[in-house]
Amino acid sequence: MGYILTKEDFDQVIRNLLKSYRIFAPVRKKGAGRFTDVDAVIYDEITEGTQIELEAKSDYSAKEFLLPLSETLFYFTEQEVKEADLDKRPVLFFARSCDLNAIRRTDQIYLANGDARDPFYQRRRDLIRYVLIGCPQSYENCFCVSMDSNRWDGDYAFSVEYSDGQIRSDVADDSFDGFFAQVSGLEKTSISPAYVTENKVKADIPDQIPASVIKSDLWDEYTTRCINCGRCNFVCPTCTCFTMQDVYYSDNGRAGERRRVAASCMVDGYTDVAGGGSYRKKNGERMRFKVLHKISDFKKRFGYQMCVGCGRCDDVCPEYISFTNIIKKVSRESREVES
Ligand code: SF4
Ligand code: SF4
Structure with missing residues (x-):
């Protein structure tokens, strides 16, 4: 069950949520795209609902919260190591099915690839709850159906989907219902998140590659x-590869910090x-x-x-x-x- 919201209602829900959660979502950055006067849609922390881009596919993926391009893991001196601080407030994370399925893969690499779990990934991962962005239509170059990632069958707090000037939201976790119920005039209705069933682009991957x-x-x-x-x-x-960089401070060559930096x-x-x-x-x-x-x-x-x-x-x-x-x-x- 869920709700059909106006943009104003949705903004009110986000205001309610922001009292308890940090929210990361796709955001349109004017003029930051590949060409002059072209926008880029990237992930960022938002402070109001109107910032969330629900219609366009994001140019960069959702992974940058879990795997920042550059992250200081810890600081060291000759005697001590101190883990870098992390904002421990819970995070709501808006993402489409393909990106949630991608996080399942990064979880596999960082948390279930051998005996050890990566503690720096884990501590970020533990903070997030998913908000599923429904996909009523496929975008250029998508082939999620071929890769079986067009649907998200895992857990999510609620879904959002922009359609005909309204936002349709399936509240999957009852504990989030109160954030919607606080908005006056909303009535419960049956909502299911949309997902793509066919892409123009297809990929037929052989079982065995000789x-x-x-x-x-x-x-x-x-x-x-x-x-x-x-x-x-x-x-x-x-893509999850990284390299390590030890940065020694110029005024004390025996102290510094270790950074994890994305590699290609x-x-x-x-x-x-x-x-x-x-x-x-x-x-x-x-x-x-x-x-x-x-x-x-x-x-x-x-x-x-x-x-x-x-x-x-x-x-x-x-x-x-x-x-x-x-x-x-x-x-x-x-x-x-x-x-
Ligand atoms: S390799 Fe696959 S998952 Fe990675 S960007 Fe290309 S289509 Fe997306
Ligand atoms: S590395 Fe090669 S394949 Fe990848 S984006 Fe650049 S030119 Fe294209």
Whole structure:
């Protein structure tokens, strides 16, 4: 059961929630997009409901709350280590099905990939409750249906969905009902979050990718086309790689801080090793690594695909390289080997 709200009602609900929660949601940043006068939709903390962008797909994913581009983990001196402070107030996190399914994958990497759980990820993860953004229609380059991430079957506090000037909200967790009930004149009605059932773009990933595809010359094209800018990694909700940086303070070289900084398998330096060596020097080799990690290697380890089909890598690539076109080529070559 839920409610149909006007924009003003919705703003009132958000005001009620802000008394108890910090809220992170997609926000439109004027003129911050890829081209002049183009907006960007990114995740940010909001202070009023009118800031939340419910209609457009966000350019950057929801992962930046859990995995900031740069995060100080702890401070150190010669004698002591002190964990960096974190705002412990609970967080409401607005995200679409694909992005919630992506967080399921980042949970897998940081919390269930071997015996140890990452405590710095865990302490952020423990703060958040989900608000599901319904998806009445597919966006350009989305292929979530092929990746089985078009629906969210997990827990959420309530859903929101913009339609014909109104916001439809399914209150899944009764403890949130009071935030809606405080708005006068609202009546309960039956609401189900919308989800996409078909995308224009489809991905047909073979069950088995033969070893010959790894050595195939299909990757050579990307050695010249890809300019290793790394944008595809930074927008991807399931890219989780990071590097560590120890920063020593200039006025006391024996004290400093350790930072976790996002890393990209497409940019120079990612595979550098001691002695001046570097694996995967060619951009085509990097592309092969990235693509097979997303549609094969992760599945071999955890039993489901890493890529959620959000299409952001295609949206952002300055060289118009299409991830789903690469999947098509991998599929075709895999089937040729089989037959
Ligand atoms: S965004 Fe495009 S050009 Fe940049 S690294 Fe990714 S595939 Fe290469
Ligand atoms: S690889 Fe591309 S389509 Fe798949 S989850 Fe990452 S950004 Fe989205």
